[in-house]
Amino acid sequence: MDFDLMITSFPKLLEASVVTLKLLSASLFFGLFLGLFFAILRLNKNIFINKFAYGYSYIFRGTPLLVQIFIIYFGLGQIEYLRTTFLWVILKEPYWCAIIAFTLNTGAYTSEILRSAFQTIKPGIIEAGKSLGISNKIIFYKIQIPIAIRQSLPAYGNEIILMMKGTSLASTVTLMDLTGVAKYIISTTFKPIEVFIVTGGIYLFMTFIIHNLIKFLEKKYSFQ
Amino acid sequence: MELLAFGKTGWGDELFYATLMTIAVSITSMLVGFIFALIFTPLKLSKYKSLNLLGNFYTTIIRGVPELLVIYLFFFGGSGAIMYVASIFGYYEYIEINAFITGSLAIGIISGAYSTEVFRGAIQSIDKGQFEAAKVLGINKFVQFYKIILPQMLRLAIPNLSNVWQITLKDTSLISVTGLVEIMRQSYVAAGSTRDPLFFYSFAAVLYLLLTYISMKLINKLEVRYSRGY
Numbered sequence: 001m002d003f004d005l006m007i008t009s010f011p012k013l014l015e016a017s018v019v020t021l022k023l024l025s026a027s028l029f030f031g032l033f034l035g036l037f038f039a040i041l042r043l044n045k046n047i048f049i050n051k052f053a054y055g056y057s058y059i060f061r062g063t064p065l066l067v068q069i070f071i072i073y074f075g076l077g078q079i080e081y082l083r084t085t086f087l088w089v090i091l092k093e094p095y096w097c098a099i100i101a102f103t104l105n106t107g108a109y110t111s112e113i114l115r116s117a118f119q120t121i122k123p124g125i126i127e128a129g130k131s132l133g134i135s136n137k138i139i140f141y142k143i144q145i146p147i148a149i150r151q152s153l154p155a156y157g158n159e160i161i162l163m164m165k166g167t168s169l170a171s172t173v174t175l176m177d178l179t180g181v182a183k184y185i186i187s188t189t190f191k192p193i194e195v196f197i198v199t200g201g202i203y204l205f206m207t208f209i210i211h212n213l214i215k216f217l218e219k220k221y222s223f224q
Numbered sequence: 225m226e227l228l229a230f231g232k233t234g235w236g237d238e239l240f241y242a243t244l245m246t247i248a249v250s251i252t253s254m255l256v257g258f259i260f261a262l263i264f265t266p267l268k269l270s271k272y273k274s275l276n277l278l279g280n281f282y283t284t285i286i287r288g289v290p291e292l293l294v295i296y297l298f299f300f301g302g303s304g305a306i307m308y309v310a311s312i313f314g315y316y317e318y319i320e321i322n323a324f325i326t327g328s329l330a331i332g333i334i335s336g337a338y339s340t341e342v343f344r345g346a347i348q349s350i351d352k353g354q355f356e357a358a359k360v361l362g363i364n365k366f367v368q369f370y371k372i373i374l375p376q377m378l379r380l381a382i383p384n385l386s387n388v389w390q391i392t393l394k395d396t397s398l399i400s401v402t403g404l405v406e407i408m409r410q411s412y413v414a415a416g417s418t419r420d421p422l423f424f425y426s427f428a429a430v431l432y433l434l435l436t437y438i439s440m441k442l443i444n445k446l447e448v449r450y451s452r453g454y
Contacts, residue, residue, distance in 0.1 A: 062390075062436040063429040064397035066408060071429065074415065075422035161288070168290030172401065179292050192301035200289045207288035 006194050009185050013195075016181035017202050023095075023167045023177060027102030028160060034103060035110025036145075042115045053111065060108035065166050068105055073097040073173045098170040106163050113159060117152035118144060150221045157214030161207055178202060227418060228427070235414045235424070242410035243431055249328050249396045249406060254389060256332025261339035268344050279340070286337035291330075291395050298330040299323075299402045327399035335392040342388060346381040347373065379450045386443040390436055397432070407431050 041053035060068065076082055076091055090096045121144060129139040171180030182199040186192045230236040260282075267279035286294070306319050350373060358368040400408035411428040415421035 059429070059433065063432045064394040064408070066397045066400070067425055067429045067432060070408075070412075071422065071425040075425050078420065078422045165288075165290040168292040169398075171292065179290055179296070182293060183296050186296060186300050190300065190304070192297050192304070196293065196297045196301070199293060200285065203290060203293070204285065204288045 002191050002194050005185075005189060005191055006198050009195060010198055012185070013178060013181055013199055013202055016176055016178045017206070019170075019175065019177040020164070020167050020179075021206075023098060023102065023170055023175075024160075024164050026099050027106055027167070028163060030099070030103040031106035031110055031163075034107030035114055038107060038111035039114035039118060039148075042111065043118055057108040057111050060105050061112070065101065065105050065169055066172065069098060069101040069169055069173055072101045094170075094173040094175050098167075098173060098175055102163065102166060102170075105166065106159060109159050109162075110156065113152045113155045114148055117148040117155075120151060121147050153214060153218050153221070157211065160210050160214070164203070164206060164210065227414075227420065227423065235410070235418075238410050238414065239407070239427070239431070242405055242407045243435070245404070246393075246396055246406040246431075246435070249324065249331070249399060249404070250389075250393045252324075252328040253331035253335055253392050253396065256328055257335030257337075257339045257388070257392065260333060260336025261343050264336070264340045265343040265347070268340060269347060283337045283340050286334055287341075291334055291398055292401070294334055295327070295330045295398055295401060298326045302326045302329075323399070323402045323404035327396070327402055327404050331392060331395050331399065334395060335388055338388045338391060339385065342381050342384040343377070345384070346377040349380055350376050375450075382443065382447050382450055386440070386447075389439060389443065393435060393439065394432065 038053045038056055041049050042057075044050055044053075072091075073094060076097075082088055082091060090100075125143060125147065126139060129143050130136075134143075167177060168179035170177045171183060174180075176184070178199060182195050186195045189195070228234050228236040228239070230240075264279045264282050267275045268283070270276055270279070302321050303319055306321060310316075310319060354372060354376065355368070358372050363372070396406060397408040400406060400412060403409065405413075407428050411424040415424040418424070
């Protein structure tokens with residue numbers, strides 16, 4: 001066991017975990033809105049809109065995240081037209097490509113979580129709102145959405161943790177996130193176990209914080 | 225379309241074998257996972273605190289650490305660990321384990337952690353009376369597990385195991401970093417030599433979708449079979 005390596009690599013890995021957290025928070029932020037948008041589309045009665053939203057979530061949940069990143073990072077650059085538009089400023093950066101892929105991926109899972117939450121809302125609550133003369137729009141924004149978000153907190157907590165693990169794939173498109181730096185240290189020192197313990201420890205610490213944060217929120221917003 | 229032709233001109237046959245490799249790795253990993261689940265589920269359900277701790281240690285760490293990191297650990301650490309064990313027995317030559325074994329072991333350990341949780345949940349939701357009834361009838365533990373608990377448990381576990389299978393199938397794409405020629409690696413090679421990454425990665429996505437779709441259909445059949453009588 002090489003404790004010196006563990007101590008010297010710790011600051012480097014800690015610095016890299018900032019990149020991981022940035023990727024995670026950006027993709028969760030955009031992903032939540034995307035998920036909400038597609039969850040609402042899923043509840044739409046129009047069969048085409050419904051099928052479109054279902055297709056989106058089916059494709060992104062049925063393929064590995066690695067394929068999605070590679071399509072966006074390596075694949076989209078191939079389209080000549082895209083290179084001439086302003087989008088190319090974003091798409092040539094691996095950082096933004098990773099965020100786009102993560103956002104689309106977490107959006108698909110979030111839309112499923114929110115959809116099932118919307119569907120479990122008791123009709124009585126909506127009827128109560130209607131009988132009080134509250135408009136449909138306000139019922140949706142002020143009653144359905146808050147209840148759905150509370151309802152989906154436990155599942156969404158799992159999704160956050162899965163997404164945190166997913167950000168490790170950013171290292172495959174040359175980003176130096178926590179896993180990227182860990183791989184670099186392993187391949188230069190050939191001491192995988194030591195690096196794994198330190199890196200794994202940092203990941204577990206983040207998992208622990210997220211887990212407790214969600215637990216706290218669940219308690220705070222519980223119905224009782 | 226000529227890019228997908230079979231034979232020397234296209235990548236069709238290569239991608240076909242790569243798909244078979246993905247299926248093989250997924251099944252092997254799932255089975256390795258079952259072995260781990262078989263070891264750790266009893267530990268998690270044990271009445272001894274220390275054994276519980278060991279079981280929780282495994283599932284918490286594996287489920288909290290990215291899959292890619294576990295694969296790197298096995299990829300870079302695997303042959304070192306084997307050589308260390310071999311050196312105890314007086315064998316000092318360089319040993320290289322192939323990517324298939326490393327990959328399916330790494331993914332197997334990950335899928336094992338998820339399977340453990342599924343089995344634990346399924347066993348815990350079986351009515352206590354079933355265990356007691358078996359005990360009263362004087363059935364030994366082995367028969368009790370195989371004839372009474374397992375059939376009831378499978379019905380409850382199959383929907384969740386199907387999720388574990390989907391996760392495992394998708395995780396095998398990560399083994400491509402170790403150079404094992406499965407769908408992802410083959411697409412990477414094909415994309416590199418034809419300079420057509422968009423087509424090949426999209427095709428890889430279609431292959432994965434096909435695999436998840438077909439396995440979903442098969443598992444649904446299994447689900448119906450095991451819940452007959454309910």
